Amino acid sequence: MNDEILNGLLLDEECTLTLGEMSRACAMHAEWILELVEEGILEPSGEEMSHWRFTAPALLRARTVMHLQRDLGVNLSGAALVVDLLDEIQMLRQQLGRMGGC
Numbered sequence: 001m002n003d004e005i006l007n008g009l010l011l012d013e014e015c016t017l018t019l020g021e022m023s024r025a026c027a028m029h030a031e032w033i034l035e036l037v038e039e040g041i042l043e044p045s046g047e048e049m050s051h052w053r054f055t056a057p058a059l060l061r062a063r064t065v066m067h068l069q070r071d072l073g074v075n076l077s078g079a080a081l082v083v084d085l086l087d088e089i090q091m092l093r094q095q096l097g098r099m100g101g102c
Contacts, residue, residue, distance in 0.1 A: 016045070016053035026062050036062055041080045061087075 023030045034049075036042040041061060044052035054062075061083050068074040068082055 015056055017055075017059060019044075019049060019052050019054075022054045022059060022062065025059055026066055028062075028066060033062065035076060036065060039076050039080050041065055041076075041083060 017025060019030055019033060022033050026033070033042065037044060037052075042054060042058050044054050044058070046052045064083050064086065065076075065079040068079040069076070074082065
């Protein structure tokens with residue numbers, strides 16, 4: 001039997017996270033989140049950094065980048081390309097599903 005305790009954060013599409021919350025949810029420094037914003041991987045709402053809000057899908061993107069970097073050694077530019085392609089694949093699958101192709 002596995003006695004491992006799992007911690008999680010349940011978010012809905014309308015939930016938003018501050019920079020600090022996003023940093024804690026990814027277990028990464030805020031500077032890393034800033035790099036993701038600068039690279040165009042994340043697009044927070046809010047004009048000033050103190051008012052930034054990140055959506056649940058942004059958290060998923062950040063965690064995907066984190067895993068790509070940690071597990072596969074992908075650099076930030078490569079990770080940006082991967083998450084963009086993953087988003088495009090998801091969008092195409094949804095379109096195909098609406099057309100009755102899946």
